[in-house]
Amino acid sequence: MSGIPMLDLKREYLHRKAAIDAAITRCLDHQRWILGPEVGELEGEVASRFGHRHCVGVSSGTEALVLALRAIAIRRTGKEYFDRQDLVITTPFTFTATGDAILRAGATPLFVDIDPATFNLDPAKVHEAVAACAGRVVGILVVHLYGRSCEMAKFKEVADSEGLFLVEDVAQAFGGRWQSRYLGSLGEAGAFSFFPSKNLGCYGDGGMVATSDKELADLCRMLLKHGGRDKYNVDHIGYNARLDTIQAAVLLAKIGDLEEMNEKRREIASLYARELAGVVGIILPEEAEGHVFHQYTIRVPGGGRDALQKALAEEGIASMVYYPVPLHRMGVFRERMSVHGTLTEGERAAEEVLSLPIGPLMSEPEVRTVSGTLRRLLAR
Ligand SMILES: *Cc1c(COP(=O)(O)O)cnc(C)c1O
Numbered sequence: 001m002s003g004i005p006m007l008d009l010k011r012e013y014l015h016r017k018a019a020i021d022a023a024i025t026r027c028l029d030h031q032r033w034i035l036g037p038e039v040g041e042l043e044g045e046v047a048s049r050f051g052h053r054h055c056v057g058v059s060s061g062t063e064a065l066v067l068a069l070r071a072i073a074i075r076r077t078g079k080e081y082f083d084r085q086d087l088v089i090t091t092p093f094t095f096t097a098t099g100d101a102i103l104r105a106g107a108t109p110l111f112v113d114i115d116p117a118t119f120n121l122d123p124a125k126v127h128e129a130v131a132a133c134a135g136r137v138v139g140i141l142v143v144h145l146y147g148r149s150c151e152m153a154k155f156k157e158v159a160d161s162e163g164l165f166l167v168e169d170v171a172q173a174f175g176g177r178w179q180s181r182y183l184g185s186l187g188e189a190g191a192f193s194f195f196p197s198k199n200l201g202c203y204g205d206g207g208m209v210a211t212s213d214k215e216l217a218d219l220c221r222m223l224l225k226h227g228g229r230d231k232y233n234v235d236h237i238g239y240n241a242r243l244d245t246i247q248a249a250v251l252l253a254k255i256g257d258l259e260e261m262n263e264k265r266r267e268i269a270s271l272y273a274r275e276l277a278g279v280v281g282i283i284l285p286e287e288a289e290g291h292v293f294h295q296y297t298i299r300v301p302g303g304g305r306d307a308l309q310k311a312l313a314e315e316g317i318a319s320m321v322y323y324p325v326p327l328h329r330m331g332v333f334r335e336r337m338s339v340h341g342t343l344t345e346g347e348r349a350a351e352e353v354l355s356l357p358i359g360p361l362m363s364e365p366e367v368r369t370v371s372g373t374l375r376r377l378l379a380r
Contacts, residue, residue: 061193081106
């Protein structure tokens, strides 16, 4: 039996092989590996296609988050880092890097529970948390999990009224929208990841910071090159966090059809929704507007998730649990976090979620195979 993987990167490469090969060959010809012309070109392309005023290429999505938060700390406090007393609200149901970036910027994550329908931070609980921790909350780091936008109007409202910064972790939602606007352009800054499996992926690590604020963009540019405008006379505690030229070249070759690829992901999600409608024992994700389905994630309530995953694997069908351990249960955060209320929805999600194979070039028969197998296994 051939089997269905989570995502077939080789298929995507072959789909655009000529353009990608040519882009890499151009780099081999010019040999400008560090901040070569492709990096600036990519920044310009992302800015103009997705309505961002300033884009700064960086070495990963994680570094994009760290640089954005550090730049905001420097500008708001005049110091290099936030204070341990400063709280940044975020979700416990995300990849570690989201919370880790808050720690690396010197602040303490304040975990607030998610809305079970969206898997994203619950705006009502964020309002409560801000009120409960009066004066200590400095910002909100929202995550558009699985490619679905947070309810940005509600977060903007609380951020604006309380003078908090709002940063978007867009690692899973490149090209996704909130109403008519592309994600990453709604807060003070947006952080993107080009990790190979993301909606826009390169062939290694890569990331980007988007912001409408020139001063923040300038600070990020300094931080990614050791912290100075001048490499040999440095102002801030910086990083070596540049986006590789060759990765920018690969991304330039792929960015032209990102919208089409995201549309294909939405079509696959719709097909899953039709094929799995009415199946007892699972809950399907909502098809929200602007959703780019980085993952197609179902819930398996009642404790049968792991057994179902194992049964699927026996039929040759891959699936993944993103994420099995909420951040507040991890050792790294145990002594370094604050929690508002209970985080039971985040914990329940960690026990129930199962992401099914989805990739822009997945075929209709493949989607039907996955759905049919699921239906059969759940009917047993
Ligand atoms: C992938 C991811 C990151 C980190 O991106 P890298 O490029 O792997 O460093 C951060 N946050 C979320 C939600 C992610 O999915």
